[in-house]
Amino acid sequence: MYDESIVLRRAGVNGLTEHIRSPKQRAYRKVKRAEGEQATRARIVDAAEALHAEVGPARATISAIAERAEVTRATVYRHFPDDESLFLACSQQWLSRQRLPDPRGWDAHDDPFAVLHTGLTDIYRYFRDGEPMLSSVLRDAAVLPARLTEDRLASEREWQARLTRALPGRRRRTVQAAVAHATSFGTWRSLCVDLGLSNRAAVDLMVAMIAAASSRGQHASRVG
Structure with a gap:
């Protein structure tokens, strides 16, 4: 037999249960939404990183990045x-995946x-x-945020300071120029990509060049 009071009581219980559960459900939905946003952001950064290496930052348009990430431009x-903001996120992610040069490990020798x-x-x-990313980024350096260029130059200056501080004739401009030339990505690319040298052969060549510059510096000091 239909009893309206029973139906109303059950509806009240169900409504109360829904009311009790709804904060948890809302929290769950917020978590899932945040996870979805993070996943979308990660896909965009991955797409930008891949395109920067393949075609360079100058040609990695927002439309191309959106298509690769399977999202809209908006x-x-x-x-x-x-x-x-996109360049910085892409750069930070790429650098986090690299084994960067560590100047602290270079000083284990007295020589x-x-x-x-x-x-x-x-460095080499x-x-x-x-190489793919570094070539693309340096080719398109003009479109990069100044902060990225400044960070790269600061790293290169640190490398050069570590490598010159114990060299004979280190204060001579020719010695400093030789070290700066040796630590340049353009120098490495010319020797190892364009001319096909191995890293070891390129290192030996640059060390010989710097040693010659340092030796001339010592000789000039003795003559002076």
Whole structure:
């Protein structure tokens, strides 16, 4: 027999249960939404990183990044309102995946030319590992945020300071120029990509060049 009071009581219990559960459900939905947003952001950064290495930052348009990430342009702009924020996220992710040169490990030798050899070997290993991205980024350096260029130059200055500080004739401009030339990605690319040298052969060549510059510096000091 139909009893309206029973139905109303059951509805009240169910409504109360729904009321009790709804905060948890809302929290769960928020978590899932946040996870979805994070996954979307990660796909955008992955797409940008891949395109920067393949075609370079100058030609990695927002439309191309959106297509690779399988999102709309509006979605890209929602996560990254300008090119700089996207470039910085892409750069940070790429660098986090690299084994960067570690100047702290170069000083295990007393011989400054052994330090030089160890340091250049470390730098050239990094250049070879990251060649596609480094080539694209340096080719399109004009479109990159100034902060990225400044960070790269600061790293290069640190490498050069570590490699020159114990060299004979280190204060001479020719010695400093030789070390700066040896630590340049453009120098490595010319020797190892364009001319086909191995990393070891390129390191030996650059160490010999710097040793010659240092020797001339010592000779000039004695004559003076």
